[in-house]
Amino acid sequence: MRRVDRALEVFERLLAHYGPQRWWPAETPFEVIVGALLMPQTSWRNVERAIANLKAAGLLDPHRLATAPVATIRKHVRVAGLYRVKPARLKAFCRHLVASCHGDLAAYFDRPLDAVRADLLRQQGVGPETADSILLYASEVATFVVDAYTVRIARRIGLVGSDGVDHVKTTFERYVPRDLATYREYHALLVAHAKATCRPSPRCDECPVVDLCDHGRKAYVGP
DNA sequence: ACCCAGGTGGCCC
DNA sequence: GGGCCACATGGG
Numbered sequence: 001m002r003r004v005d006r007a008l009e010v011f012e013r014l015l016a017h018y019g020p021q022r023w024w025p026a027e028t029p030f031e032v033i034v035g036a037l038l039m040p041q042t043s044w045r046n047v048e049r050a051i052a053n054l055k056a057a058g059l060l061d062p063h064r065l066a067t068a069p070v071a072t073i074r075k076h077v078r079v080a081g082l083y084r085v086k087p088a089r090l091k092a093f094c095r096h097l098v099a100s101c102h103g104d105l106a107a108y109f110d111r112p113l114d115a116v117r118a119d120l121l122r123q124q125g126v127g128p129e130t131a132d133s134i135l136l137y138a139s140e141v142a143t144f145v146v147d148a149y150t151v152r153i154a155r156r157i158g159l160v161g162s163d164g165v166d167h168v169k170t171t172f173e174r175y176v177p178r179d180l181a182t183y184r185e186y187h188a189l190l191v192a193h194a195k196a197t198c199r200p201s202p203r204c205d206e207c208p209v210v211d212l213c214d215h216g217r218k219a220y221v222g223p
Numbered sequence: 224a225c226c227c228a229g230g231t232g233g234c235c236c
Numbered sequence: 237g238g239g240c241c242a243c244a245t246g247g248g
Contacts, residue, residue, distance in 0.1 A: 040230035081245035127231050147229045
């Protein structure tokens, strides 16, 4: 099977098996950004708790976070771990938002894509995955988000070899039509699938794309 | 008592 | 530029 067909069939089968995921689980674009900054190496459950704490304290707002003491922010987001870096990143990002666009996200995103992405990558704690997550789910840019799960699954289904993140991203973007809803859904489905079966010790008999995988066979290359 | 989580930044070579 | 490593909480 050609790789383009495989990429599309896997999407269809994941969608059929898991159903629409309705990602990103946040109420506003700003919440998406806060969640993305709190996410690294942390379970979504704890990120949700941290966001709920900020909301309850009336701090879930660019201006409020930009001026709140880091110690105060830390008190609320400690549950998300890495508390010596994440609160500072959160505040710094919000200060940047206020300084560059008065906290108006629509204005922030209203620039050429390359400029926005480069600006995101300059912010503390924002790497390629966080930047693309923000663009895809907080803005409306059809860019393919590649996280550790995506790399692992892409290798399992034979879409790529032992290539790096950049190659995985360009591969998906070449084979999957550049459609916002599709990119959002595909990434959400890959995470759902990873959490369900495609962990380092997968249950092959439960995998909905098992005949496209090499679970338990030598062709599998991954962490 | 381990190991892991939807990465990132700072090292070192 | 690639290959390590610390980071910190909460859950399996």
